[in-house]
Amino acid sequence: MRNYLLALAICWVAAATSAQGPTPETNRCTNELSWWITRKIDSAMLKNDIPALSVGIIHEGKVLLAKGYGVHRRGSTIKASENSIYQIASDTKKMTGIVAKHLAMEGKLDLDAPIVNILGEALKKDARERLKQITTRQLLQHTSGLPYRELTMKRKDGEPMTVPYTEEDLINDLNIVTLKSTPDATFGYSNFGYAVAGYVLEKASGVAYGDLLHNYIANTYGMPNTTTSLSTEQQQQLVTPYTKEDRTVPTKAFIMGKLTAAGGVYSTIEDLSQLMLQQLQAYRTYDVNAPSNPLVLHKNPFEKKDGYGFGMGKKVFTTGIQLGHGGDMDGFASGYVFSPEHQSGVILLTSSGGSWVGELEKELFNKLTDRKYTASKAP
Numbered sequence: 001m002r003n004y005l006l007a008l009a010i011c012w013v014a015a016a017t018s019a020q021g022p023t024p025e026t027n028r029c030t031n032e033l034s035w036w037i038t039r040k041i042d043s044a045m046l047k048n049d050i051p052a053l054s055v056g057i058i059h060e061g062k063v064l065l066a067k068g069y070g071v072h073r074r075g076s077t078i079k080a081s082e083n084s085i086y087q088i089a090s091d092t093k094k095m096t097g098i099v100a101k102h103l104a105m106e107g108k109l110d111l112d113a114p115i116v117n118i119l120g121e122a123l124k125k126d127a128r129e130r131l132k133q134i135t136t137r138q139l140l141q142h143t144s145g146l147p148y149r150e151l152t153m154k155r156k157d158g159e160p161m162t163v164p165y166t167e168e169d170l171i172n173d174l175n176i177v178t179l180k181s182t183p184d185a186t187f188g189y190s191n192f193g194y195a196v197a198g199y200v201l202e203k204a205s206g207v208a209y210g211d212l213l214h215n216y217i218a219n220t221y222g223m224p225n226t227t228t229s230l231s232t233e234q235q236q237q238l239v240t241p242y243t244k245e246d247r248t249v250p251t252k253a254f255i256m257g258k259l260t261a262a263g264g265v266y267s268t269i270e271d272l273s274q275l276m277l278q279q280l281q282a283y284r285t286y287d288v289n290a291p292s293n294p295l296v297l298h299k300n301p302f303e304k305k306d307g308y309g310f311g312m313g314k315k316v317f318t319t320g321i322q323l324g325h326g327g328d329m330d331g332f333a334s335g336y337v338f339s340p341e342h343q344s345g346v347i348l349l350t351s352s353g354g355s356w357v358g359e360l361e362k363e364l365f366n367k368l369t370d371r372k373y374t375a376s377k378a379p
Contacts, residue, residue: 228266
């Protein structure tokens, strides 16, 4: 215990003097942190019998770790890596939010205009009246009043989605849906709302969601393996998902159709690490008086109040603000969380989800932020 406390004290002093450049002590502390993280990952995979997990760790504005653990498929010799591809489930929502901000900044989308103005005659008269108060901003912030799920179900819980949710399904559902609350009155998480948001983006721009993702995410932020449709080569990089009820039973990626904007995007740890680095920079340099950056997904990002932006939640702790989103789709699961104050974050992509993903994410994130927070208090 005495040796551990001595090592910790050395790390505190090293962190306090790190502005002068890396020292043997700071390198030692980084190595110790990497060792601790690897031990936690190995333990979580063993305890939960996880086939594949890819992890990205951003520490003090730099990539500390971008690595895969396990194999693409049980019995396979193909090891998971930073370039293994996973479906990222509801972490897709921040992608949809970023695209929306790009379109708004280009003048192609009015976030505060009623969505019925864009959807037009596709909706019946009574539906237009019922939905007339809903805006794209409300869809993206989960305050539209729309229910959690679409009405036309194309899958059963616990099974993969193999039949896509179509444009006709979406319009039919909007024509008969009953709002759960008055628009803008309360927060109500809605996958259906994000499906509608994705459709609104398509109608406003005249471009399919997959192409919007390619143009405004993959090309803009250097994320070549972030997509809605896998090439032949990318299919070879796709990890096999397994049910979280029995991790020996393989399942499939979801074919989501118009629900893709809510949870159907594919990506890698390499791509998401690049995005997080750029988001950290965007939040770090945020200026309330400057033009908005599409990667800043909250109206008042540093307000000391919990909330939800355009596809990204915000929680306030004594150690700083935590921003992020995760996802779980009865197979693939994801975690994406970062702290602007600490310039640190955690990304998890796995082939079998469950509560363990959130537990590991929290443990890793707390280690990163508490470590830096403690160091900042050192004399």
